[in-house]
Amino acid sequence: MTAPAHFPRRSFVYRQVIKAGPTFDPLSDSAIVLDFGHPDAEAEAARGLGLADLSPLPRAGFKGAGTIEWLAGKKLAVPEESNRAVRQKNGALAARLAPAELLVLGGLGSNVGSLPVTLSAAWAAEPVPPATPRGYPVPRQDSHAWFLLTGESAAAMFAKLCAVDLRPGKFDDLAIAQTSVARLSAIVTRDDQGATPAFHLLADSASAGYLWDVLLDAMVEFDGKLIGLTALRRLAKS
Secondary structure, eight states, X not given: OOOGGGSSOOOTTHHHHHTTOOEEEEOSSSXXXXXXXXXHHHHHHHTTOEEEEOTTSOEEXXXXXXXXXXXXXXXXXOOSSTTEEEEOTTSOEEEXXXXXXXXXXXXXXXXXXXXXXXXXXXXXXXXXXXXXXXXXXXXXXXXXXXXXXESTTHHHHHTTXXXXXXXXXXXXXXXXXXXXXXXXXXXEEEOOBTTBOEEEEEEEGGGHXXXXXXXXXXXXXXXXXXOOHHHHHHHHTO
8 A cells, every 4th residue: 555654755744635535646755645535526526626735746946047048948948927837748837936936846647747856857967067157946845835726616715815816817827926825925826727727836834734724624615625636637638
């Protein structure tokens, strides 16, 4: 049986997630939730309101002078403006948080999380040419928990916790809000999964347990459900 405790890296909320009876799939150094026993029902529930813990998946940050140029040289499609994201061919997401800062979230497909790992390895391995700034890595894997909220009711649920209007007519697909959610500094990025609205939520890892419980509580009135990677992959194809 695959379990988070068998791996050196674990989600910040894995103890809370385990209580819901998930099935895990191994990654290189951690485990991700595949489902909670009923993937078909989860995929359907996710169209209304679903919550997935993606914290075990790779993510990477890069910041400073030369960052954007270096990433573009690695064939990364980079947003032209801050607070916008661009989907990559492999399903990963490049989110520009500032003129010289980028967050890279790994895709959810068969090559799950490969791009952040590749970029981080390249940054560490390549020497910096003289007088050529390249910026520096930001440890988003350790500093930020990563949750994904999906469904038509997601924006209404966020309205209970966040002052930014995330409704589809006000907050476009691939838009980014650096804001407060449940009184925590957070990064919210809309990344629709197929025809279903979806929002990546990254926040302080030290407060991940608190935020997870707040989200579960806020979801109750919308009949929100926990979902795994299998349901998310089905959404992306629908």
